[in-house]
Amino acid sequence: MKKSVIHFDRPPTIIASASVVGAQEKKGPLGDSFDLYDESDRFGMNTWEKSESEMQRMALSAAITEAGLHPSEIDLLFAGDLLNQCVGSSFGLLSFEIPYCGLYGACSTAAESLLLSSIAYSAGAAELCAAVSSSHNCSAERQFRFPVEYGGQRAPTAQWTVTGAGAFLLGAGGRIEVVDVMVGRMVDRGISDVNNMGAAMAPAAIDTLTRYFRETGRAPESFDMIVTGDLGREGSGILCDLLLGEGYDIRKNHVDCGKMIYHIDEADMHAGGSGCGCSAVVLASHLLKLMESGTIGDILFLGTGALMSTMSLQQGNAIPGIAHLVHLKTKGEGGEQA
Amino acid sequence: MKKSVIHFDRPPTIIASASVVGAQEKKGPLGDSFDLYDESDRFGMNTWEKSESEMQRMALSAAITEAGLHPSEIDLLFAGDLLNQCVGSSFGLLSFEIPYCGLYGACSTAAESLLLSSIAYSAGAAELCAAVSSSHNCSAERQFRFPVEYGGQRAPTAQWTVTGAGAFLLGAGGRIEVVDVMVGRMVDRGISDVNNMGAAMAPAAIDTLTRYFRETGRAPESFDMIVTGDLGREGSGILCDLLLGEGYDIRKNHVDCGKMIYHIDEADMHAGGSGCGCSAVVLASHLLKLMESGTIGDILFLGTGALMSTMSLQQGNAIPGIAHLVHLKTKGEGGEQA
Numbered sequence: 001m002k003k004s005v006i007h008f009d010r011p012p013t014i015i016a017s018a019s020v021v022g023a024q025e026k027k028g029p030l031g032d033s034f035d036l037y038d039e040s041d042r043f044g045m046n047t048w049e050k051s052e053s054e055m056q057r058m059a060l061s062a063a064i065t066e067a068g069l070h071p072s073e074i075d076l077l078f079a080g081d082l083l084n085q086c087v088g089s090s091f092g093l094l095s096f097e098i099p100y101c102g103l104y105g106a107c108s109t110a111a112e113s114l115l116l117s118s119i120a121y122s123a124g125a126a127e128l129c130a131a132v133s134s135s136h137n138c139s140a141e142r143q144f145r146f147p148v149e150y151g152g153q154r155a156p157t158a159q160w161t162v163t164g165a166g167a168f169l170l171g172a173g174g175r176i177e178v179v180d181v182m183v184g185r186m187v188d189r190g191i192s193d194v195n196n197m198g199a200a201m202a203p204a205a206i207d208t209l210t211r212y213f214r215e216t217g218r219a220p221e222s223f224d225m226i227v228t229g230d231l232g233r234e235g236s237g238i239l240c241d242l243l244l245g246e247g248y249d250i251r252k253n254h255v256d257c258g259k260m261i262y263h264i265d266e267a268d269m270h271a272g273g274s275g276c277g278c279s280a281v282v283l284a285s286h287l288l289k290l291m292e293s294g295t296i297g298d299i300l301f302l303g304t305g306a307l308m309s310t311m312s313l314q315q316g317n318a319i320p321g322i323a324h325l326v327h328l329k330t331k332g333e334g335g336e337q338a
Numbered sequence: 339m340k341k342s343v344i345h346f347d348r349p350p351t352i353i354a355s356a357s358v359v360g361a362q363e364k365k366g367p368l369g370d371s372f373d374l375y376d377e378s379d380r381f382g383m384n385t386w387e388k389s390e391s392e393m394q395r396m397a398l399s400a401a402i403t404e405a406g407l408h409p410s411e412i413d414l415l416f417a418g419d420l421l422n423q424c425v426g427s428s429f430g431l432l433s434f435e436i437p438y439c440g441l442y443g444a445c446s447t448a449a450e451s452l453l454l455s456s457i458a459y460s461a462g463a464a465e466l467c468a469a470v471s472s473s474h475n476c477s478a479e480r481q482f483r484f485p486v487e488y489g490g491q492r493a494p495t496a497q498w499t500v501t502g503a504g505a506f507l508l509g510a511g512g513r514i515e516v517v518d519v520m521v522g523r524m525v526d527r528g529i530s531d532v533n534n535m536g537a538a539m540a541p542a543a544i545d546t547l548t549r550y551f552r553e554t555g556r557a558p559e560s561f562d563m564i565v566t567g568d569l570g571r572e573g574s575g576i577l578c579d580l581l582l583g584e585g586y587d588i589r590k591n592h593v594d595c596g597k598m599i600y601h602i603d604e605a606d607m608h609a610g611g612s613g614c615g616c617s618a619v620v621l622a623s624h625l626l627k628l629m630e631s632g633t634i635g636d637i638l639f640l641g642t643g644a645l646m647s648t649m650s651l652q653q654g655n656a657i658p659g660i661a662h663l664v665h666l667k668t669k670g671e672g673g674e675q676a
Contacts, residue, residue: 002413004437006463047653075340076521083647084422086442087655090524090645094658099342099521101450102645102660104424104442112439116454123461125344183414183437186428307428307440309421315385317425320432322440 005215006181012121012129013174013331016069017288018062019281020055022137022163025273028262033285034164035062041138041163049083049091052136055165055277056081056092059284060132063167071096074169075126078113080104081134081276082161083143088134092165098130107201107230108184109133110166110280111303111324115181117170118326127171134165135275144194144310155195159232159258159274166280176291179327180216184208186307188320194313198235198258198271201304204321205231205239208302210246212325220250224296227287228323229279229304230258232272257282279303297330343553344519350459350467351512351669354407355626356400357619358393360475360501363611366600371623372502373400379476379501387421387429390474393503393615394419394430397622398470401505409434412507413464416451418442419472419614420499421481426472430503436468445539445568446522447471448504448618449641449662453519455508456664465509472503473613482532482648493533495572497596497612504618514629517665518554522546524645526658532651536573536596536609539642542659543569543577546640548584550663558588562634565625566661567617567642568596570610595620617641635668 019034022041026034036058038044043054056079064071077096080103081088089102105112113131120126138148140161146152170178187207191200205228213220220226220243231239236256243250257279258272283301290296303326308319357372360379364372374396376382381392394417402409415434418441419426427440443450451469458464476486478499484490508516525545529538543566551558558564558581569577574594581588595617596610621639628634641664646657 002411004413006461009462049649049653073340075342080442082423084649085420085444085645085647087645087647087650090658091650091655094524094526097523099523100660101454101521102442102444104418104440106423106440116439119458119461119463122463123344123457124347125457125460183439185435185437186432188432307423307425309423309425311387311422312425312429315387317429320428322438 004182004211008118008122008178008180010122011177011179012118012170013172014168014176015171015174016063016067016169017284018059018066018167019284020059020165021281025162025164025261030261030282030286033289034281048136048138049087052081052088052134052139053092056089056132056134059165059167060093060096060130063169067169071098074098074128074130076120077130078103078116079132080109082106082140093132106305106307107274107276108303108305108322108324109276110283111301111326114168114326115183115324118178118181121170129170131168133276133280135161135277137161137163140275154270157196157234157271159197159230159271160269161275162261162273162278164277164281166284168284175331176288177329177331179329182208182212182325184322184324186320186322188318190318192318196234197274197306198232199238200306200319201321202231202235202238204323205302205304206242208323208325209243213248220248221253223253223298223300225299226250226254227299227301228256229302230274231256231304232258232274234271291330299328301326301328342520342549346456346460346516346518348460349515349517350456350508351510352506352514353509353512354401354405354507355622356397356404356505357622358397358503359619363500363502363599368599368620368624371627372619386474386476387425390419390426390472390477391430394427394470394472397503397505398431398434398468401507405507409436412436412466412468414458415468416441416454417470418447420444420478431470444643444645445612445614446641446643446660446662447614448621449639449664452506452664453521453662456516456519459508467508469506471614471618473499473615475499475501478613492608495534495609497535497568497570497609498607499613500599500611500616502615502619504622506622513669514626515667515669517667520546520550520663522660522662524658524660526656528656530656534572535612535644536570537576538644538657539659540569540573540576542661543640543642544580546661546663547581551586558586559591561591561636561638563637564588564592565637566594566640568612569594569642570596570612572609629668637666639664639666
């Protein structure tokens with residue numbers, strides 16, 4: 001039979017994680033849970049792109065330190081970001097000298113890097129993997145829209161690119177297991193409004209979730225939490241409404257990292273956070289802490305991404321979305337494991 | 339012990355491949371071995387970026403047809419290209435509706451997609467994987483250097499971005515096996531001349547090859563061919579010279595896809611071909627044909643990439659290189675298999 005859900009006989013665990021954020025994220029409701037931040041968003045660098053690289057370096061370094069490891073002990077590194085040619089990752093992670101697979105999954109990169117790490121571990125291709133992703137508000141805004149100094153007005157459906165980097169180490173011995181994963185398909189429903197990424201990505205999340213529920217036979221309410229990356233307020237509403245039409249009610253246990261990361265009343269945040277860093281830092285800090293404390297034990301984590309460029313938009317293409325799923329479970333949860 | 343060479347107990351085979359090229363590549367010494375080409379380089383599209391996407395679509399479609407399969411039978415798709423946000427791949431491959439992992443490995447993408455497909459197959463995460471990559475001379479030149487119409491003069495060490503897309507299907511039952519792979523590390527030796535990518539990538543190829551020879555204990559001359567992606571004349575010379583200093587003589591059996599794809603005397607080709615499409619189409623056509631005919635049976639294929647952007651250069655960074663290795667062997671070769 002055709003496989004879509006990839007189940008691991010040899011499931012990896014998350015053995016360490018770290019998050020690095022900017023000032024705006026630190027001020028948000030999850031501010032206390034992040035590991036490192038810089039009030040200036042610069043991280044000691046003189047360009048925004050170098051600041052983003054530095055966040056990746058700091059995040060991976062913090063995760064490695066937390067695990068009491070040396071970079072040379074890590075077999076494989078999966079990383080990506082939003083910058084042209086993914087230079088946030090290449091320059092940020094160069095100094096670690098770890099065998100490196102560069103990814104481009106737009107804002108789904110945190111989930112993509114976690115699922116590829118899990119596949120590599122499960123294959124025995126690596127005993128220890130690192131998964132890193134980032135975005136920076138100032139490098140993303142000037143690349144995709146306007147330089148921040150321009151002060152362009154933003155639409156109510158627009159999201160705010162998170163300044164943040166998240167790093168995860170996967171291997172044996174941790175408490176939180178990657179039970180299974182599902183690779184997303186590209187879905188294009190004709191949304192071409194760059195100020196409404198949530199609407200562009202929601203159909204991909206619907207595609208992945210309906211395929212997952214059907215194949216596993218599990219009901220949405222059987223999970224403690226169904227987390228999407230950065231659909232924001234607009235995309236989250238679309239997701240919940242349309243899934244209800246498919247017979248799946250996720251309204252009670254759905255949360256979205258883009259909705260969680262900023263205070264709702266912050267005018268400039270509009271529909272919420274976005275960017276590769278958004279789901280990466282919320283998972284690396286807040287969500288994993290909730291799992292470690294036993295508050296939640298069984299969650300679906302979906303990275304959602306919009307696979308466009310400024311040029312693809314200028315040339316009249318719509319915005320295809322993608323949503324990768326990672327199923328995380330605290331060991332011992334549900335009495336299945338010791 | 340720390341793993342670097344990833345050996346497969348369940349090795350995948352290449353069950354089909356296809357190559358699509360432009361006019362310049364068709365005119366070259368390997369012209370007859372490519373599957374499809376378009377004299378106009380446009381592939382029926384009105385922008386170069388869409389032409390590049392169309393090449394990817396045609397290549398994957400041709401490989402699927404060759405294997406007598408339907409796209410829905412493919413479990414996982416790994417693809418990438420050089421365009422900002424890898425839109426060559428996302429728009430080219432959208433219509434297949436195959437679960438998709440986007441990659442950014444610059445010109446090493448063909449090898450990166452082959453090795454990740456192999457890991458996924460070996461893990462049992464997929465029974466059938468597709469690996470696709472592309473570059474287009476006109477979309478790359480205007481993104482990284484100047485629009486072709488500008489007629490900018492090119493340095494003797496400069497390479498010519500190949501217009502081409504290659505697609506591979508990996509699964510059970512083919513004659514050519516992926517025996518093992520090695521993921522490259524990023525190596526930055528301070529080369530910052532964007533007109534000399536060969537010099538920037540050669541140190542990464544040296545790093546991967548020396549690690550591989552040391553770990554496996556195999557001598558360079560025990561392979562029928564050691565293939566690099568697109569070091570061109572400049573980078574190939576550096577590779578052979580510096581490896582000789584390390585005690586490895588690959589001068590007799592080293593070939594470079596960038597050196598093979600164009601006639602040496604074509605003035606505009608300078609140091610040879612480059613781009614994700616270069617190694618992809620040379621492997622998908624010429625090299626696999628040599629393996630199928632029994633001319634060569636045991637080769638190392640290295641994808642070489644330069645992980646920079648125009649902005650990273652403008653901000654004073656050098657050009658880090660990376661080289662991923664894929665070890666291919668014809669089944670039955672060396673008497674090890676039936």
